[in-house]
């Protein structure tokens with residue numbers, strides 16, 4: 097049996113791992129490459145998509161499911177197993193991604209045409225994305241499924257986003273656990289990551305393998321401080337946010353802060369059609385909520401609605417926000433400022449010293465978000481160099497990812513040390529930090545093949 101890493105090895109995006117056994121080949125995740133690695137998404141797959149027998153999908157983030165439409169376009173006909181909530185969220189994510197690629201392709205082709213260069217095709221279209229939907233096989237947590245003869249899998253809650261799973265794979269008398277992305281304990285709305293007791297081999301993410309997050313009371317306190325400050329100064333607070341989970345989590349906290357009287361009545365705009373659609377999926381899959389969120393619902397309190405909160409619809413309404421007078425909070429995706437409506441808000445507001453940009457999620461190397469967070473004085477947006485005069489802040493505690501102590505908690509949940517831990521989904525510092533802290537492991541290299549005996 098062999099395992100090969102086709103993405104998220106040495107960096108965080110493009111999760112894709114192949115397990116080969118007998119005559120079969122399965123993939124765990126087939127994600128988009130982003131940031132500095134984004135060009136890799138356009139490279140042909142380093143394997144034949146037609147030869148893949150099944151895909152096990154850990155969760156609906158773009159860097160885990162984003163190349164599934166390309167895989168299907170290239171001839172993959174097999175099933176894609178994922179939890180029910182992941183299937184619903186992945187539909188939203190993949191279709192949105194298809195729209196973005198069509199849009200950006202049109203924009204690029206206009207330029208290429210002007211320059212007399214050959215035109216390009218989009219990576220995939222929204223129609224390609226919807227073709228993928230037919231292959232999604234929704235399954236519940238904690239039940240054994242048999243995607244192929246000789247292989248079974250159990251999905252355990254990874255506490256990262258709604259529907260996210262760590263996957264136990266049983267094959268040839270061995271058990272391999274794919275962590276997917278591990279979330280934080282005590283995150284709002286969703287349940288905690290479940291500990292798994294046994295494994296021969298583990299693939300473990302290491303996004304924050306060298307970091308410790310701020311705790312929950314600190315993070316909401318800091319959030320409230322920034323809101324009170326910009327309210328007083330009359331500025332705007334821009335929060336680039338992942339449309340899924342982070343945005344809902346943020347709304348949940350803002351709802352709390354408003355109800356507790358800790359922030360003034362300031363207008364809050366959620367300006368992301370995808371976030372609005374994802375919020376609908378959250379409202380549907382209450383079976384995956386934690387006790388606190390379920391109690392809230394039982395008492396008639398809706399976590400995703402409060403006074404002064406507006407879900408912005410059309411792009412005209414979004415543009416109209418540019419002339420919104422007075423202080424307000426604008427939450428928009430994408431989380432790393434690589435696309436979406438946040439880009440036009442940044443372009444409009446970054447030159448204003450009264451603007452604050454608050455980062456609450458991971459910023460991959462090479463993304464505009466990372467450059468802004470790292471203190472750039474100017475940033476290129478829509479082909480223009482925009483000066484950055486506002487205040488730039490970040491809060492780590494909102495991350496959907498476990499930090500080093502929480503990753504160790506998950507790894508130490510295994511009663512016996514596994515034969516090996518393959519450390520993936522981390523930049524070198526994160527991966528090495530986790531290896532050192534756990535005291536063993538192998539930092540996976542891109543395209544490397546390892547034997548599992």
Ligand code: ZN
Nearest residue numbers: 155157256277
């Ligand atoms: Zn994720």
